[in-house]
Amino acid sequence: MTAAVKGRRDTYVRIGMMTVGDLGVVGGLAGWILGWRFGHLLVTLSLVLLIAGMWPGKFRPRRSVAGGYVLVGRHLKGVEALDSARKAAHHYRKLAVKHPDEGLVLLAGTLDWQRALLRELGRHEDAEPVAREAVETWREVVTIDSSRRENLSKALHHLTGTLAELNREGELTTLTEEAVVVQRSLVATHEVLLALHLQNLATQLRRTDRWEAALPVAQEAATLYRRLVPTDPDLLEHAAHTVEGFATTLRRLERPLESLQSTQEWVEYERTLADRLPDRRPELAEALRILGNRSADLDHIEDGLTRWRESLELWRQLASEGREHNAGYADACTRIGYGLGVVGETTESLAVFRTGLDVRRTLATLDSRQYDDLLDDLARATQTTLAPEFAVEAVAVAREHADALTADTLARASDQLREAGFTAEAEELSAHRR
Incomplete structure (x- = not known):
């Protein structure tokens, strides 16, 4: 039988079923009204035929017949x-x-x-x-x-x-153990969904600066992920994002020690992710930098130095593997160079700034928009190290690439140079503001 013949046959069957169904519904209703005790049964069976005829999927007689028995049986009792x-x-x-x-x-x-x-x-x-x-x-x-x-x-x-x-x-224990395993998997699924919803809610609360409200939500999400991740490593990225937000919330609420502990947990999640997914290494490097900052803020200087150096080494490796990481490496050098200067590591701070500036200069020769970042980096280096070489170069960048610089960057750089005692250079930067 060809497909066309089968299609016509199905169409005729559907039309016949709907016609019989229509007539049966009308006849059954009439009989029911007149007191015929099987009228309602005829209506029910006719409706089954009518629905089966209109069924959007492929018509399956057994499904329709079985469905009819179910529909009738639901109105019956006992045997x-x-x-x-x-x-x-x-x-x-x-x-x-x-x-x-x-x-x-x-x-x-x-x-x-x-x-x-x-x-x-x-x-x-x-x-x-x-x-x-x-x-x-x-x-x-x-x-x-x-x-x-x-x-x-x-x-x-x-x-x-x-x-x-x-x-x-004899079989009860085995079957009950299976039921427990199945039910545990259901609970885990529900907990994953709950953790995701809590994570999203905490993010929204932070974005609207509702830090007090975000704290218990983020804490609950972090606790759930802590329990779920060992059995479902695919949740690692969500766990890392949640704990990062939790640590930030604690810091904003002036709970630095707890924030530091959560940041350490965030770094461990990122380490595990980086081991599984090498493309995740930039996130690990950034987490290490932030952990270094928060350690130094609590006078854990040696811990802070260790984390900063690890972050820089990771960025150096990434930059050696591809140019797409150079901007991140330059940013990290500027930020960590500043941190090193704050804790009194002057020589290392100067060396890190110089490394970052070398990378930024190379980027600027390829993309003039990078001169804005170069001026920012030079101003921060001047403010931190008080090295005249950086102030002189900042003025040179302003003279030679004024068209590539924004007024905000020039104003910010001018303020930083003035704060560092380089008044003449600061005035010249101000003069270049459009």
Whole structure:
């Protein structure tokens, strides 16, 4: 039979079903009104035919017949309902063989219903094989659609209940252990979603400067990720982002020691991520720099120096691997050079500034927009080290590349040079402001 012939046949079958369904509904309603006791049943069956004819997917006779038994059986009780459930399950089994993606779920649900009816009738012996088949069917369903794990968990619970009624203790422990594993996976899924929502909420609260409100939300998210990450490493990036935000929130609320501890946790997450994903190394380098800052702020100078040096070494490696990391390396040198100067490491600070400026000069020759950053870096280096060479170069950059500099950068650089005691140079920078 050709596809065209099959298509015409299906169309004629659908039209016939809808026609019979329409007539049956009208006739059933009339009979019901006139007192015919089977009028409502005729209406129900006719509606099944009508719906089956209009079904948007491919028409499957067994699905329609089984659905009819289910629809009728839901209006019945006791043995009559059980008979409908058995007939529906029979047709769904046949459907599941040819179309498991559709039939298995329908069969499993019908078996659950059949087991419940048998239990209501006190027929626990008969309920046992049905409950077992329901569990096996839900196991198959879960291999296709993991979102059905809750159904499997319930089916296992019902099977263990049936076995307990029959005093068959041998399998109870194994089945209950399986149910616990399934239920734990459901709890974990729900906890992951909760952690993600909490993470998003904390981010929104921080963006609107609601730091007090963000604190407990971020803390709860961080606690959840701490428990979830060991069993689901794919959550590492979310955990790192959450703990970073938590540490920032603590710092804004003037809780520096707790902020430092959370920053250490953030760095460890980033280390693990960088081991798994080398492209994550810039984030690790930045986290190390921030950890160095927060350590130095609490007078943990040696710890701060160690973190800064590790960050710089990582940036140096990255810059040697590709030009795309040069701007990040230059930024890190300027920021860490400033930190080194603050803690009194003058010689090292000067060397780090010079390294960063070399990188920035190279970038500026390739992209004139980098002269703005170069002037910023030179002003910060002058302010930190009081080295005249940087002030002189800042003036030279302003003279030669004034068109590439913004008024804000010139104003900021002028203020920093004036603060460092280079008044004449500061005045010249001010003169170049547009």
